[in-house]
Amino acid sequence: MILTDIQIEAVRRFASPVRVEGLGAGLNILAAPNEAGKSTVLKALRTALTLRHTSKAQPFKDLLPYGGGSPHIGVAFTWKSQSCWLEKKFGSSSLARLDLGAERFDGEEAEERLQALFELEKVSKSEAAGLWNALLVEQGESFAQPALQGAGRASLQACLQQNIQGVTGTAEASAMLALVSKRLAQYQTATGKTSQRMRQIQEEGEQARALVATLLARKEALQEDISGLEQIRRTLAQYNNPERRRQDEAKLVALRQTRDQLRGLVAQEQAAQAQLSAAEQNVQYIQAEQDRRQTRRADIARLEQVLADAQSGHTQLSLAAGEADQKLAHAQASHKAALSRHQQARTMVSRVMHKAALAHNQQAIAQERAAFERANAACARLEKAQAALRIMPVDAAFMRRLAKAVQAVHQAQASMQAQATRFEATLLPDAAGTVWLNGNPCPVGPQSLTDVSELVVDGVGRFTITPSTQQSDALHAALATAQSALDSLLQEVGCHSVEQAESQHEARRQAEREVEQASAECMALLCVPKPSDITAALDALRQKLNEREALFAKEQAAQADWPEDEGTPLDVEQARAQEQDALMAVEAARAQEQDELTLHRMAHTRLEQALAQFAQQQQALQRDRRELDVWVEREPDPALQTRATSSEQDRQRAQAELARIAHIRQQEEPLSVVEQGILRREQAMEHVHEQITRLSVDQTERETRIRQAEGDGLDEQLASAERHAAQVQGELEAWERERAALALLEATLLQAETTQTERYLAPLVQAMQPAFSALFRGATLEVDTQFALTGLTRQRAEEVKDLSDGTREQIAVLVRLGFAELLHKRGAPAILVLDDALSFSDSQRLETLFDVLSDAATRLQVILLTCHAEQFTPLQGRMLSLRPMERFVVPN
């Protein structure tokens, strides 16, 4: 198939006719700047193939020119060596015409033939689709591989099936799948959800069941209304029974009469009760008055008797009081005498004890005097020892200084010895006395020579030994200095040797021990903590002793003034025994006085109480007499007695009346019972009235409801609703069965078709492989059952979705090219149109792609639409142009 001409009029930007000039076999390139109308040309071509000329849908609206008009598209092509012409006009004067060589088809027939020729399938009311959708690649579509469905998939399967032996029936399977899917769509969506129609039926079923439930409830309510209405009618008939009403009223009248009689009796009873109460009150009052007067008179007599008795009692009490006064005076005198004797005894005890104290003081002073004398003697010894110590200069400090000086001498000598020349002589036994060192017999054994020494061996000669030390002079000077310091130190204390100094030091330490001993004795005698307090303590002791001796002398002088004791002088114990005896006598006299005093108080208290009581009784007697006189004066006793008799008679009459009334009431029902009966009947009648009213209202309401339900034909409605519900349920179950069967059929067919498809995927890959190998050397392809290239294996397997945008576009273009090649090979019309594709490809890839497209263009027509003219120049294809026309030209 070769497109030879495309004419467009009134399509989007092309209000006037325009023609694509230059179309021919092989590679065609329409290079034009942006917004020149390239995409519109492609859209027009696609629309002419896929959109019904009668369409008013959105694709038609998308075609409409900006200035208005009816889109008009003409496409000329050659097919099987025939010149063909497709013309479509949309809008008010729609037109469809297809000329296939000499054959001409118009209108719907043209549409059908067109769809058959290009293997398109109706996908909506006005649109068809097929594999051609994958071959006319609009701007932006080239990045994705085409998604094949329905007719497109069937076309490709037909292409593959033709070349593969043993693979048949894919077209039928696709057709069946389409039918099954179409039918299944009535029951469920593509995702398996319940379809809207199914939902409607389900909802209808629920509504039907709800209606049945409602009607059943209404029927139950109606039955209740009917039974309730009958009950109401029976009740009302009973209430409205005239005989029953007459009997009720007669009974009520009789009860009211009884009640009135009983109320009269109650009034009489109350009056009699009042009279009885009054009479009893009077009787009680009079009785009380009489009792009160009698009591009062008895009280007066008793008081008079009591007063008479009290007179004699007063005399006896006075005598007892006088006797008690005397006894009290005698006891008080005895007590005073005992006190005097006790005082004397105490004076005697005091004197005896004072004398004893003086004697004790005298003894104590004598002891203190002796102690003082011992302390004084010890102090004298201390002063003497201290004086001896003070004249001894060699003390411990001196000895430390001396020791240092001796040590300095020893150190100087040691230093000199260290620097000395060692000399050791071993003499033969015969040589003794023949060898002389420094003029002395030469000692045997080692010697240190610090000075120039002379060794003389008799018979031999003289040897001078000079030590080799260089510091000899300094050492000798240091030794001399130390020795000098030692000597001057010894001279300070008048000693000429260290041993003497040490002897004097020992004498001083002896004197110090003596001083310490004397000092300790003094401190012990004077009881002082430090030796420095000894002198002060001795002076204080002396002063204290003198003061006590002076005080004692004064007390002795005072004792000399005391009177001489009569009789034998008493000692302290005897004096104290006498004082105790006197004290006990005082206590006995005081107890006697207390007893008498108590008796005295008791006697006088009784006398005073008797006198007070007597006075009170006298006052009470006078008061009782006055009150009795007032009572009798107000109502004399005879009058009171007369009134008492009259009141008693009234009381008896009232009691008789009450007994009579009680007797009558015993014959009748209690008033409360009668009144309750009346009340109950009145309430019952009132209740009946209310009930009649209420039941009448209820009756009316129920009758209204029943009439309404009757009018509605509730049973018929219910039967109809149940029928409807059953039908809907049946329909739903049938639908569900159908849905399940269709779903299973669809799944099974799909599975079978997929299995079948897998068988010819290899040929598909084989068909596409050359083009891919040119672009991706050594690559193997992976195609899925949806005819999509999913993977590319070069050094390693790569998923297409992970590749770059440019590579994915190249793959998508090659896949579409492969589809076109397959169609072409099968003998079906096929071209490839790419709009603004491959813009992301690098120059090397683009070159290779150009080679692939050029190669394909030797077999089928390829049309490239681009705004990059310079990039596509190397292709060397037919350069197309958009040329405006005066009018749309239909080929002859």
Place this chain on the structure above:
Amino acid sequence: MKIVHTSDWQIGRTFSFVDDDALGALQAERLNVIERIGMLARAQGAAHVLVAGDVYEHETPSGHTLRQPMERMRQFADISWHLIPGNHDAHTPQGVWTRLQRDNAVPANVKLHLASAPVELDGTHNAWLLPAVLQRRHTLSDLTAYMDDAPTPEGALRIGVAHGSVVGFGNEGEAQNNPIAIDRAARAGLAYLALGDWHGFNRINDRTVYAGTPEVDRFGTGGNGGGECVVVAFDGPTAPPRLSTHRTGRFTWCKFENVVLTSSADIHALESRVRAIAPEQPHTILAWLEVSGMLGVEDLALYESLIDHRLHSALACLRLSGAPSLAAGADDLDMLGTSGPVRAAAAALLEQVNAGGAEASVAQEALQRLFLLWGEVRRATS
């Protein structure tokens, strides 16, 4: 003297298994049959029509439904229509009879018998009617018992009318409700006991008869089938009545049980049997087919065509219980081609069918549809 005996009109009855069109026709015919009864009475010279209960289907029909039969009877002023309550329309408080009286909807020529007491039917023939009145849907007592002692003039023609189940007639289960003694006519000295409740004509004895419904309303009517009325002729108070049945029903209800289909011949035969019920008026047929069996692919398509589609459209109602199963085998798969996805899918489904289990029935349906759709596809592509 002649009377027409009928019962169980059951006006307002609905039928759940028919479509709306058929339902309307069936309901309309239950009213139209009243006219045919009236015409029958006129033709037979019967002045009285006894309706032995169940005039209405529901206790609370709509006002329209309530008045429709009254108006149909009003058209026959020369005929006296005698109605008693049945178990469907018992004389309950606020029941249909009370409503009719309250609404003054009862024509003069229609007599409602709502009390169990003798009523003079025809003074000329000294005929007395003894109705038994149901006052609730079910009673356990025999309401006709009063007839034994019900006084009527000497030499009177005593005609009883009741609604219930005759006891001792092999129907003890049903007879527990609204029982009627089988010898009531003899014990009560009745010349005739007109009964209702059974929907098919049933002659219990010479004087005790169920007339059945005048327009059939179910597949199993009992008795000898419905759609008839009984014309009773009396030659005297003691002479046995002369009975004759007359068809009044328009629709024919027929149930075919255990129909086993195994071949195309069976399918054709079935269609013929059904159509033979009323060859001239298949639209008056209501058929209930209990179908089973196994059919091949072609025969199944034939079944769908002849029975499911053609016969279904011809009849007033075609009720199907069960369906023939697809007896597809390996040979049947060959019609799908020697290879290809469709054949593979069919083989897979057949395997599921043969495997049995819960999914087998769905697979069977799916396989059946596959073959049907295959036919469609082949027709479309050929």
